[in-house]
Amino acid sequence: MAFFHAGPAPRSAGPRPGLLRDGLRLEPGLKVGLLGGSFNPAHEGHAHVAETAMQRLGLDRVIWLVSPQNPLKDDSETAPLVERMASAREFARGPAMVVSDFESRVGCRWTVDTLRAVTARHPGVKFVWLMGSDNLATFHRWRGWTDIAAAMPMAVIARPGSQLQSRTAPAARRYAAFRVPQEQARLLPDAAAPAWTYLTAPLNRASSTAIRAAG
Ligand SMILES: Nc1ncnc2c1ncn2[C@@H]1O[C@H](COP(=O)(O)OP(=O)(O)OP(=O)(O)O)[C@@H](O)[C@H]1O
Numbered sequence: 001m002a003f004f005h006a007g008p009a010p011r012s013a014g015p016r017p018g019l020l021r022d023g024l025r026l027e028p029g030l031k032v033g034l035l036g037g038s039f040n041p042a043h044e045g046h047a048h049v050a051e052t053a054m055q056r057l058g059l060d061r062v063i064w065l066v067s068p069q070n071p072l073k074d075d076s077e078t079a080p081l082v083e084r085m086a087s088a089r090e091f092a093r094g095p096a097m098v099v100s101d102f103e104s105r106v107g108c109r110w111t112v113d114t115l116r117a118v119t120a121r122h123p124g125v126k127f128v129w130l131m132g133s134d135n136l137a138t139f140h141r142w143r144g145w146t147d148i149a150a151a152m153p154m155a156v157i158a159r160p161g162s163q164l165q166s167r168t169a170p171a172a173r174r175y176a177a178f179r180v181p182q183e184q185a186r187l188l189p190d191a192a193a194p195a196w197t198y199l200t201a202p203l204n205r206a207s208s209t210a211i212r213a214a215g
């Protein structure tokens with residue numbers, strides 16, 4: 001199957017830059033996971049999330065969206081974007097993983113804006129938002145969180161230390177009726193938002209905070 005079509009973007013996509021550089025575009029119908037993160041630095045936990053989602057959801061691609069700055073985190077500890085892009089590339093192994101500076105190029109910091117920009121630029125692509133369960137626990141504090149949930153289906157990957165808290169979080173309760181059992185996770189990319197699933201993969205303990213503390 002051809003994943004990418006090289007050449008000019010179609011008229012319907014407009015002239016605006018998309019998730020990929022170099023004149024490449026994502027074919028309509030592709031199932032694409034979006035893994036937003038600070039990657040400060042990247043680590044095996046990110047590869048674990050991306051690979052788990054790829055396998056369990058049957059994704060064609062996972063795009064690692066390197067955030068210019070998490071709006072809820074202190075920026076004094078954030079390494080320059082070029083360093084975090086390079087770090088993400090070290091762990092995003094294989095042709096199905098793509099590291100993107102889209103948010104920096106289009107000037108988005110808030111995920112709700114990013115998802116609007118992404119879906120407008122890539123009509124017909126089946127996107128799924130990916131995140132660890134620590135982020136589900138605090139998801140209700142994100143700007144426009146109900147709009148994010150309405151923008152595309154979401155897959156949450158279990159992370160040590162946040163599993164119980166995330167399962168009882170306001171977002172989990174609000175969208176309980178739209179939860180797809182993990183045994184049926186392959187249906188998620190074709191499901192209508194706010195469908196979501198919670199994947200209890202084997203756990204991975206890696207964290208950027210621990211790496212920074214050790215370094
Ligand atoms: N070990 C892990 N297991 C599950 N999800 C993870 C893991 N590590 C990171 N994630 C998820 O990957 C995404 C990007 O994470 P991020 O770049 O913030 O790394 P982090 O290790 O959480 O960083 P920090 O410790 O600085 O907060 C988030 O959705 C986060 O929940």
Ligand SMILES: O=C(O)c1ccc[n+]([C@@H]2O[C@H](COP(=O)([O-])O)[C@@H](O)[C@H]2O)c1
Binds near residue numbers: 065069072141
């Ligand atoms: O938009 C928000 O309100 C918001 C609040 C917290 C985190 N995010 C996004 O969540 C993703 C994971 O962030 P992080 O720092 O945990 O890697 C990343 O894409 C952030 O931009 C987004």
